Amino acid sequence: MTFEHVPVLFNEVIDSLNIKADGTYMDGTVGGAGHSSGICERLGEEGHLIAVDRDNVALKTAASRLEKFKCAKTFIHANYSDVEKIKAEVGTVDGILLDLGVSSYQLDTPERGFSYMHDAPMDMRMNEDDLFTASTVVNEYPEAELFRIIKEYGEERWASRIAKFIVKARAEAKNRNHGTTGRDYKGCNSSLGKKNRSSSGQANIPGHKDRSEW
Numbered sequence: 087m088t089f090e091h092v093p094v095l096f097n098e099v100i101d102s103l104n105i106k107a108d109g110t111y112m113d114g115t116v117g118g119a120g121h122s123s124g125i126c127e128r129l130g131e132e133g134h135l136i137a138v139d140r141d142n143v144a145l146k147t148a149a150s151r152l153e154k155f156k157c158a159k160t161f162i163h164a165n166y167s168d169v170e171k172i173k174a175e176v177g178t179v180d181g182i183l184l185d186l187g188v189s190s191y192q193l194d195t196p197e198r199g200f201s202y203m204h205d206a207p208m209d210m211r212m213n214e215d216d217l218f219t220a221s222t223v224v225n226e227y228p229e230a231e232l233f234r235i236i237k238e239y240g241e242e243r244w245a246s247r248i249a250k251f252i253v254k255a256r257a258e259a260k261n262r263n264h265g266t267t268g269r270d271y272k273g274c275n276s277s278l279g280k281k282n283r284s285s286s287g288q289a290n291i292p293g294h295k296d297r298s299e300w
Contacts, residue, residue: 093120099183100124108132109180114166115139117189119148125183126155133157136176140165140213143191165213229253 093099099121103111107130113122116137126135135157139145145161152159160176166184173179192212193201199209199220210220223235229249237245 093124093185096121096124099185100128103181103183105129106133106180110134110136110177111181111183112136112138112172112176112179114169114182114184115186116148116161117141117144117185118191119151121183121185122148122152123155126152126157126159129155129157131156134176135159136162136172136179138162138164138166138172141189141192142214144189163213163215224252225256 103125105111105125105128107128109129110133111125111129113125113135116122116139119137122135122137126133129135135152135155137145137148137152137159138161139148140163142163145163149159149161162172162175164172166172169182188200192198194203196204196206197209198211199206208220208224211218223232227235229252232249232252233245236242236248242248
């Protein structure tokens with residue numbers, strides 16, 4: 087699977103950077119190089135693109151796609167939040183672009199563990215060099231912490247019920263890790279009760295949409 091990305095509001099975003107041909111610009115979430123390609127098109131040979139991403143696959147893809155441009159390019163494996171560290175390495179920049187969110191590539195690649203569309207290990211690492219995975223959370227965190235995470239970050243009305251289910255299910259599993267995306271999704275969904283599930287199997291949460299409706 088290739089790292090594809092069609093930037094939203096591409097022209098508006100590139101125009102807003104007011105790119106100078108000899109300027110230095112940082113794309114803090116380079117991904118498939120959609121926006122970076124637009125930046126490089128406006129940079130001359132004296133210009134410089136700083137391409138940052140936590141995902142090594144994204145960096146390799148971007149390096150290949152941007153090779154045709156004559157401007158200088160620096161690829162950095164880091165989190166855009168490490169801006170001070172990045173600044174120490176490359177100096178000041180004339181503009182910074184951040185296109186935040188999980189990419190389609192990450193969602194659609196089963197082994198990355200971001201989606202319940204496939205039954206795969208619950209990974210969910212943006213940076214595959216990290217040791218900490220979502221499986222650690224599911225298998226080791228206490229019920230109270232699971233509830234807090236699901237409630238605060240997922241804004242999930244059934245957070246308490248889901249946390250209880252996870253703890254119960256992993257206790258019953260005993261000799262195996264409780265942590266594959268498809269199995270755990272089905273289990274958590276069933277824990278909500280029939281009246282709280284849509285016909286597609288999705289939790290019936292106000293404002294929630296199936297991915298097919300995106």
